[in-house]
Structures are given as C-alpha cells and as structure tokens.
Amino acid sequence: MLNGYAGTILRIDLTNEKIEKQPLPAELAENFIGGRGFVAKTLFDELPAGADPLGPENLFIAASGPLSGQFMPASGKTHFGCKSPATGGYGDSNLGGHFGPALKYAGYDMMILTGRAAVPSMIVIEDEKVTLEPAGDLWGMGSLSAETRLKAEMGEDFQILTIGPAGENGIAFACITHDFGRQAGRVGIGSVLGSKNIKAVAVKGTGSIPVNDPKALLEEGKRAYRDVRAKPGFTGWTPEGTAGITDWVTRVGALPTKNFQTSYWDRHAKINGAAILRELKITDKGCYCCPTPCGKYGKAKTGLGEVYVEGPEFETISLLGSNCLIDEISEIAYANYVCDELGLDTISAGVVCSWAIECYEKGLLDREAIGKDVQFGDLASVVHLLECIARREGVGDLLAGGVKSAAQKLGQGSEAFAIHVKGLEWSGYECRNAPGMMLAYMTSDIGAHHARAWVLGHDLAGSSGSVHDLISSEGEAEPLPKSEVVGRAANVIASQHLRPLFDLLGICRLQFMELGFEVEHYERLYEVVTGRRMSWEEMLSVSEKVWQLTRSISAREIPGFGRSWDYPPERLMGEPVPDGPNQGHCITRKEVDILLDEYYAMRGWDANGIPKAETLRQFGLEEIAAGMDNWACHRAA
Amino acid sequence: MMITINVQLSEGIRCILKETPSTVVVQIPEPMTVKQLALDIGIPPILIAFAIADGEKKSLDDVVESDASIHFFGTMAGG
Numbered sequence: 001m002l003n004g005y006a007g008t009i010l011r012i013d014l015t016n017e018k019i020e021k022q023p024l025p026a027e028l029a030e031n032f033i034g035g036r037g038f039v040a041k042t043l044f045d046e047l048p049a050g051a052d053p054l055g056p057e058n059l060f061i062a063a064s065g066p067l068s069g070q071f072m073p074a075s076g077k078t079h080f081g082c083k084s085p086a087t088g089g090y091g092d093s094n095l096g097g098h099f100g101p102a103l104k105y106a107g108y109d110m111m112i113l114t115g116r117a118a119v120p121s122m123i124v125i126e127d128e129k130v131t132l133e134p135a136g137d138l139w140g141m142g143s144l145s146a147e148t149r150l151k152a153e154m155g156e157d158f159q160i161l162t163i164g165p166a167g168e169n170g171i172a173f174a175c176i177t178h179d180f181g182r183q184a185g186r187v188g189i190g191s192v193l194g195s196k197n198i199k200a201v202a203v204k205g206t207g208s209i210p211v212n213d214p215k216a217l218l219e220e221g222k223r224a225y226r227d228v229r230a231k232p233g234f235t236g237w238t239p240e241g242t243a244g245i246t247d248w249v250t251r252v253g254a255l256p257t258k259n260f261q262t263s264y265w266d267r268h269a270k271i272n273g274a275a276i277l278r279e280l281k282i283t284d285k286g287c288y289c290c291p292t293p294c295g296k297y298g299k300a301k302t303g304l305g306e307v308y309v310e311g312p313e314f315e316t317i318s319l320l321g322s323n324c325l326i327d328e329i330s331e332i333a334y335a336n337y338v339c340d341e342l343g344l345d346t347i348s349a350g351v352v353c354s355w356a357i358e359c360y361e362k363g364l365l366d367r368e369a370i371g372k373d374v375q376f377g378d379l380a381s382v383v384h385l386l387e388c389i390a391r392r393e394g395v396g397d398l399l400a401g402g403v404k405s406a407a408q409k410l411g412q413g414s415e416a417f418a419i420h421v422k423g424l425e426w427s428g429y430e431c432r433n434a435p436g437m438m439l440a441y442m443t444s445d446i447g448a449h450h451a452r453a454w455v456l457g458h459d460l461a462g463s464s465g466s467v468h469d470l471i472s473s474e475g476e477a478e479p480l481p482k483s484e485v486v487g488r489a490a491n492v493i494a495s496q497h498l499r500p501l502f503d504l505l506g507i508c509r510l511q512f513m514e515l516g517f518e519v520e521h522y523e524r525l526y527e528v529v530t531g532r533r534m535s536w537e538e539m540l541s542v543s544e545k546v547w548q549l550t551r552s553i554s555a556r557e558i559p560g561f562g563r564s565w566d567y568p569p570e571r572l573m574g575e576p577v578p579d580g581p582n583q584g585h586c587i588t589r590k591e592v593d594i595l596l597d598e599y600y601a602m603r604g605w606d607a608n609g610i611p612k613a614e615t616l617r618q619f620g621l622e623e624i625a626a627g628m629d630n631w632a633c634h635r636a637a
Numbered sequence: 638m639m640i641t642i643n644v645q646l647s648e649g650i651r652c653i654l655k656e657t658p659s660t661v662v663v664q665i666p667e668p669m670t671v672k673q674l675a676l677d678i679g680i681p682p683i684l685i686a687f688a689i690a691d692g693e694k695k696s697l698d699d700v701v702e703s704d705a706s707i708h709f710f711g712t713m714a715g716g
Contacts, residue, residue, distance in 0.1 A: 232645045233708030236689025244694070245712055248686040457653045457712050460683050498652075513648050514710060516659055 002029055003212040004066035004530035010108040010130065012123065014196050015056060015115030019130050024109050030532070031620070033542055034065030036503035038110050039081030039092050040549045044624065046112075049556055050632065053085040053188070054170050054195040056116040062103065062161075062201075063110040065506020069101030069209060069288070071221035072525050073228050073517070074508035076101055076288025084187040086172045086348075086402050087423040087447050089554030089561065091187030094503055096287030097179035102159040105205025117197035122150075125203040135199040139168060142341035143177035146200060154202055161201040164343020166390040167194035172402040173348030173425065174390075177340060181285070181295060181310025185345035187424060187446050188402075212531030220528050224521050228291050231515040238284060240273025241294035242314040247272050249318070249429065252460060253480060253581035254437075256323040256430045258376055259354035260419045260571055263430035264580025267327040271317050275329040285310055292511060300333035304379060309337040312346070315450075318428035319350025324357070325376035335382050342390035348402060351425035353385045355403045355418055356395065364412050370395045416570035421448035422554075432577050433480060433585035434459035436488040439595045440495065442566045445550040453495035459483050480581045485591045489599040501543040545619040548603075548611055552624050552631075555610050560637030562608035566596055608633075639664040641704045642674060649711025650684055665701075672697040675709065686712045 001007060002024060011020040032041045039061050051057040061081040068075055078100030084091025103111065106127050113123075122135040138146050143164035150160050159178070166174035167190035174190030175183040184190075193201075211217050228234060237244070249255045250268040257265045269275070276296055286293025297310045312320065312332050320339070321332040339346045357374050359365040367373050371394045374381035388396030398406050403425055407418035419426040424447020431437040440453035460480075502509035505526070511517040519536045527533050555561050567573065568587075576586045600607060604615030610633055616625040644661045651657060661678050671690075672682045675697075688695045689708045701707070 231708065232643070232691075232706040233647065233689045233710060235692040236694055236708065237710065240694070244710075245686045248712060252683060454712070457649060457684050461653050461681065495652075515708075516645060516648050516651070 001210050002026055003210050004070075005029055005034070006104045006107050006109045006207075006209055008108050010111045010125070012111070012113050012130070012132070013115045014113060014117040014121070014132070014198070017132055019132075029066070031542070032546065033504040033539070034068070034109065035063050035077065035079040035094070035506045036081075036092055036500055037542065037546050038063040039079055040090070040546050040553065042110070042112065043081055043083070043090065044549055044553050047083055047553075049630075051083055053083045053088065054191060056114070056196070058083050058192055058195070060113040060189075060192050060196060061110065062099075064100035064104050065504055066530050067525060068506030069104040070211070070525070070529055071217060072224050072289065072507070073511050074287060074290040074292070075506065076290065077503065077506050077508055078103070078184075079503055079506070080176065080184045080189050082187070082189055082192040083557060084424070084446065085170070085191045086188045087554070087558070089422065089558045090550040091189065091446055093175075093184040093186040093189045093446075095176065095178055095182045095184040096290070096508060097159070097182040098288045099159045099161060099178050099203065100506060101288045102203045102205045104209055105207050106203050107205065107207055111201075113196055113198065116195065120197050120199055122200040122202065123198060125201070127204070127206055138199045140165060143343045144180055144341050147177065147180060150200060150202060158202045158204045161193075162343075163190045163194050163199060164341060164390065166343040167191050168199070169390065169392050169400070170195060171344065171389060171392075171400045172405065172423075173345040173352070174343050175345045177343060181297070181340060182287070183340070183345065185347060186449055190343050211529050213528045216528040217525070220521070220524050224517070224525065225291060227521065228511055228515060228517055231517070233515050234292065237514055238292050238294065239277060241296055243273035243276050243296070243312065243317055245314055246317055249314075251581070252456070253577065254429045254431060254434060254456060256318050256426070256428060258325055259323060259351075259358045259417060260426065260430055262578050262580060263432065263582055265322045268322065270327045271321045271329050271332060276312075279329050280333055287508065290508065292515065294510065298333065300330040300337065302328070302331050302334045302379060304334060304383060307334055307337040309333050309340065311336040311340075315428045316346040316350070319347050320353075320382065323350050323354045324382050326379060326382065327377065331379040334379060335386070338383050338386050342386060344386060344390060347427045348425035349386060349389070351419050352389065352399050352403050352406070353382050355406070355414070356385055356399060357381060358417055359410065359414055364410060364414055365395065419448075419569050419571065421568060422565050424448050429456060430572075431456070431459070432572055432587055433483050433582035435483055435485045435587055435591065435595060436492055438568060438572070438587055438592075439488050439599060440492045442568055442592070442596070443492065443496070443599055445547065445554065452500060453492050454499065455488075455491045455495050458488075458491045478581060479583065480585075482585050485587070485594050486598070488595055489602045492599065493602055496547055497540045497543040500546065501539055504539070504543060504546065545621065548616060548619050548621060549624065551605070552611055552616065552621070552628070555628070555633040556631040559632045559635045561633040562610060563596060566609060567592060639666060640668070640701070642701060643706040644674070644678060645706070645708045646680070647709065647711045649686075650680065650709055653684060653711070654680065668700045668702040670697065671695050671699050671701060671707070674701060674707070680709060684711055686710045
C-alpha cells in the first residue's frame with residue numbers, strides 16, 4: 001500500500017477494448033511524485049518514438065498527485081499528457097475542478113489510454129467497474145452541452161470530461177472541458193482524446209485513499225485552512241480572481257494588444273476585474289477543497305445573444321480581449337463561451353483569430369478566403385473564425401493546425417507575426433522589454449506558456465536588484481527603462497522548478513503564490529499523507545529532474561529540435577513596441593542568443609539546447625542518456 | 638495618535654525581494670497613500686499588482702487613514 005496514492009494505474013487499450021489495472025510502482029511515486037512527473041516518465045517510457053500525435057499510438061494520460069483529493073486547500077488538480085499535436089513534442093496541461101479527486105476515490109492514480117475506439121465512445125468509471133460505451137449520439141455536441149446532458153442522465157455524482165467539435169476534428173488547440181468551465185486548454189490535448197474516438201470520460205469514486213497518519217492530516221488540514229483564511233488577502237483576492245491583474249499588466253506595458261503589435265491599451269478599464277463584477281458576475285466558482293474560488297460564473301449579454309459562462313479569467317481577457325481589440329467584457333465572455341462549447345483553448349484561439357484578422361488587414365487573406373469581412377474589435381468576426389476553425393470549414397482548415405502551421409502554409413511574411421514558440425501560441429504577456437519573461441516563454445517545455453515560469457516582476461525589479469518607481473498613478477503609462485538582458489536565466493530556471501512542482505503534487509499554486517501560504521505546510525502535509533519526509537528543496541530537485549525529462553522527450557520526438565525551436569517570432573525579436581510604457585523597446589536576435597546561451601549553460605545543455613548525457617546522469621536518468629544518440633533532434637527537420 | 642499598519646506581502650513579491658519579510662508592521666503619523674506606504678517600507682510600487690486593505694481592493698493612490706491590515710499582491714499568472 002502506497003500512502004497518499006490510490007495505488008492503481010488504469011490502462012485502456014481502446015483498439016482492443018482491453019481494460020487492465022496494474023499496481024502503481026512504488027519507485028514511480030518515490031522518484032516522480034505524481035501528476036506531471038507521472039505523465040513525463042510514462043510518455044518517455046511508453047510513447048513509441050516518432051508517433052503521430054493524432055494516431056492511435058499516441059498516449060493520453062490523466063494523472064493526479066499524492067495531495068490530490070486530500071483534506072487541504074485547493075487539492076483538486078489533474079494533469080493530462082500526450083505528444084502534442086501543436087508542437088510535436090512533449091505536451092501537458094492541467095485543470096482544476098473535481099475530476100482528479102474522483103478518479104482517485106474510484107481507485108486510480110493514473111489513466112492511460114492507447115489505441116483508438118472503433119466508434120465514438122465514452123469511458124465510464126464507477127469505482128472498480130470500468131466500461132467503454134458507445135457515444136455516437138454525443139458526437140458533434142458542444143462540450144458544455146454534452147456535459148449538461150451526461151450530468152442529467154448519470155447524476156451529479158459523476159465528474160465528467162468532454163471534448164467539443166474542435167477535439168473531434170483534430171484542431172491543434174482543442175481542449176478538454178470539465179465542470180462547465182474548467183479546461184485543460186493547452187497543447188491540443190482535446191484533439192488527442194478526440195483522435196481516440198473518445199467524446200467523454202465520466203468517473204464516480206466512492207472509495208478512500210490510504211493516508212499515513214489520518215489524525216495528523218486532519219489537524220494539519222485544519223491548520224492549513226485556518227492559515228489561508230487568516231491571510232489579509234484572503235477576502236480581497238477572490239472577488240475578481242486572476243482578472244484582478246489586468247490593470248497592472250497594462251500599466252507595466254505587458255498587455256498583448258492587436259496581435260501583439262503593442263503592449264498597452266487605454267481601454268483596459270473596460271475589460272478588467274471590476275468590469276466582471278459590474279457587468280457579468282453572478283457567483284464565485286471554485287475547485288475541490290478550494291477556499292479561494294477564482295472562477296467567476298456569470299451572464300453575458302451581447303448583440304449575438306445571452307449566455308451563462310464561467311470566466312473570463314485574465315488569459316482569456318488578454319487574448320480574446322485586448323489582442324483582438326474587443327473592449328466589452330460581455331463580448332469577451334461571449335467569445336469565451338463559444339470557445340468552451342466548441343472545445344477550443346481561449347489562449348490559442350485568441351492568437352489565431354488576431355493573426356487571421358491581421359492577415360485580412362494586410363491583404364494576405366481576402367473576404368472569399370475567410371468567408372466574410374473581418375476586423376479587429378468585432379465580436380462577430382471572432383465568433384465566425386472560431387466556428388470555422390472548430391469545424392474546419394473554409395478558412396478554418398488553414399487555421400486548424402494553429403498559427404505556426406497556418407503561417408507556414410500562407411507564407412508571404414505572415415510568419416513574422418504568428419505569435420508562438422515551438423508551435424504553441426503565446427499566452428497573455430507581451431515581453432519585448434521583459435527579457436526574463438521572454439526567456440521563460442522561449443524555454444517553456446510545452447511552448448509559449450506562462451504557467452511554467454513567471455518572472456515579469458523580476459524583469460521590472462531589474463537584474464542588479466535596483467528598482468524602478470515610474471508609476472505615478474494607476475492607468476497612466478509612463479516610460480520604462482530598457483531591461484538588462486544578462487543575468488536572467490537563474491530566476492527563470494528557479495521558477496521553472498517551483499511552479500510545476502505544484503503540478504507534481506496535484507494541487508493549485510495560487511494559495512502559495514498569491515496569499516503567501518507557507519511552504520512548510522506542504523512539507524508537513526506531504527509527510528502526514530505519504531509517510532515520507534521530503535524537504536521543499538528535495539521536491540524542487542524532483543521538479544528539476546522532470547524538466548530534464550520533458551526537454552529530452554521533445555529532443556527525441558522532433559526532427560531538428562534545438563535552439564531554433566526556442567526563438568520567439570520576428571515581431572517580438574526586433575520590432576520595437578510602438579507605444580505605451582515600453583515604447584521603442586525590443587529584444588534583438590543577438591540578445592535572444594545571450595539569453596539562451598546563459599540558460600543552456602546553467603541547465604547543463606549543449607549549445608543547441610540539448611541535454612548533455614552527464615546532465616541526465618546527474619538526475620539518475622541513465623537509461624535516457626543511453627539512448628540519446630538516436631533522438632530525432634539529430635536528424636534534419 | 639499613530640496609525641498602525643500591518644503589511645503582508647504575497648509570495649509573488651517576496652520571491653523578487655528575497656530579503657523582505659512576509660509581514661511588516663509600520664506606524665505612520667498621518668494618513669498616506671498606498672503607494673507612499675509601499676515606498677516607505679522598500680516595496681517598489683511597480684511590483685504591486687493590487688492591494689487589499691481589510692478586505693477591500695485599493696488602488697495605489699487610495700489613502701490609508703486608520704489602523705489596517707494590508708496585503709500587497711504581486712503578480713500572478715492566470716489560468
């Protein structure tokens with residue numbers, strides 16, 4: 001018995017309709033903790049090299065961590081992994097809600113899907129009973145509609161994952177939806193589920209999880225809740241959730257605006273957290289055991305209709321809002337709803353739509369190609385594009401592979417303003433004057449995603465520890481000095497170990513990052529749950545090992561993978577910001593190489609960004625080091 | 638009469654200003670803005686995404702007039 005874990009891996013070979021249960025290996029739990037660690041190790045060990053991301057040989061993995069489902073704040077995270085249809089390399093994404101805890105209570109730490117079901121199907125897990133059931137009548141339905149119907153038919157006790165038409169149609173930025181508004185949004189994970197002919201997964205768990213010291217867990221859990229609730233920010237942070245930083249991101253010149261043409265928008269006050277409270281919000285909505293529910297459930301009224309929707313959170317505000325010049329919060333919420341129902345990641349969708357509209361403005365795509373006249377600031381344009389994409393209709397087929405793929409097909413210079421890294425669209429922070437954050441995006445193991453490392457504050461504070469005080473009042477844009485490039489890697493690397501550590505443990509990081517919930521809580525909770533003592537530093541070391549592993553997976557899978565895959569697009573590498581606090585600033589190609597040189601050296605990677613064998617051995621990854629001569633990175637793309 | 642302010646910093650700020658304690662108690666002789674309070678205890682206002690005083694969101698220009706507990710939030714990565 002492994003304390004803290006359900007103790008079983010559920011494997012489903014969809015092609016052969018074979019369902020297997022195997023004990024969770026103790027060494028996997030000890031060496032990789034859970035969640036993202038389980039995903040990375042399993043992908044490296046079991047994914048056939050060179051697998052087609054949308055082929056039956058790809059793996060779809062759902063994994064929880066030892067703290068998932070436990071009595072402690074915000075223990076509701078579930079991690080998903082696959083070979084990414086967006087990048088061709090390592091891919092993972094996570095969501096909150098209640099799915100992971102339910103899967104554990106049903107008896108499973110991890111679910112691994114291989115093969116492809118013969119007909120559209122859904123997986124039903126009710127404790128030890130696991131069945132594959134036909135779901136042809138759900139195929140074609142929206143994500144939210146399908147979940148609504150399944151909840152009505154199966155009961156509220158089932159926790160449900162669904163995909164929408166985008167996942168069914170292999171869109172490179174299709175997501176998984178759960179709990180009517182929680183998404184594992186990134187890397188095209190929804191398309192991998194769709195490629196396996198799986199429309200939904202429903203799980204009901206009524207069991208329990210073995211814990212080393214239940215009495216101590218009760219005490220530590222109570223103490224944790226007391227401490228979180230005692231934080232001065234406790235009552236103030238929740239009302240706006242992540243949307244509360246919209247004004248700040250604008251003040252510091254980091255708000256993606258008009259397909260990242262600039263980083264400041266004077267209409268930010270119309271789309272910020274206060275606007276959500278004023279115009280949308282009905283209630284807060286939280287995940288399993290969360291004392292600070294950041295979800296905002298509300299009603300949006302627009303000229304296109306009225307919808308109930310969870311969101312938008314900050315990323316959606318920035319990419320579907322300012323980046324598309326949509327300046328009404330209700331319209332952003334409506335576009336959010338359309339994405340949720342179609343099963344599209346709002347981040348990538350916002351980037352792809354804004355790229356398409358810029359192509360139209362530049363005459364690279366015309367009315368005939370797009371199907372209508374489109375323009376920035378027009379909700380109908382964005383909704384038209386979203387619907388075309390999800391169903392691969394008209395221009396949607398061009399856009400279905402994501403902005404990198406679309407720009408490669410269209411050419412004519414459109415690659416320069418296709419905002420992505422490795423094929424994953426850039427999330428909500430423009431960073432032409434934030435070299436550390438730029439490096440974080442460049443080296444994120446899944447592509448341009450903010451949740452791996454977040455060092456914008458370090459950039460503002462300055463590399464030498466000096467600080468600026470250039471803001472006279474909120475909302476005013478004043479010039480910021482150009483940030484130094486040298487000396488950024490250490491903070492990025494530290495953040496790349498810290499933030500994903502929560503993804504290993506199976507919990508949300510916001511209580512720690514935002515409320516100052518102490519690290520000591522996690523050390524104690526981990527010990528009373530698992531019976532193993534592990535310091536925070538030791539946990540960070542595991543997170544570092546997983547980082548080496550995920551980079552190795554991409555190096556193994558992607559022909560020609562290396563430094564060139566870490567470069568930002570031309571717009572963010574040489575084109576000065578036209579206005580706002582960072583007017584005139586940019587990062588040059590030479591500076592990008594300085595950032596990468598420093599980073600690779602500190603990581604123990606070669607000059608092309610490939611882990612060295614001795615580095616992998618330092619982390620006990622000997623078997624990975626042994627096979628690296630055969631990795632695809634050594635072959636031409 | 639001095640005004641007593643209990644200031645707490647989010648981890649998002651402390652991971653940048655590593656030497657700064659998580660809690661700072663200050664006494665001020667007269668009302669001052671949130672921004673000036675931050676400057677007085679060595680927190681660059683630019684690092685403060687927003688402040689919460691006794692459960693209410695405050696702007697950097699709002700004035701603290703009486704005893705209060707204030708939480709300075711650094712920046713978070715949403716989603």
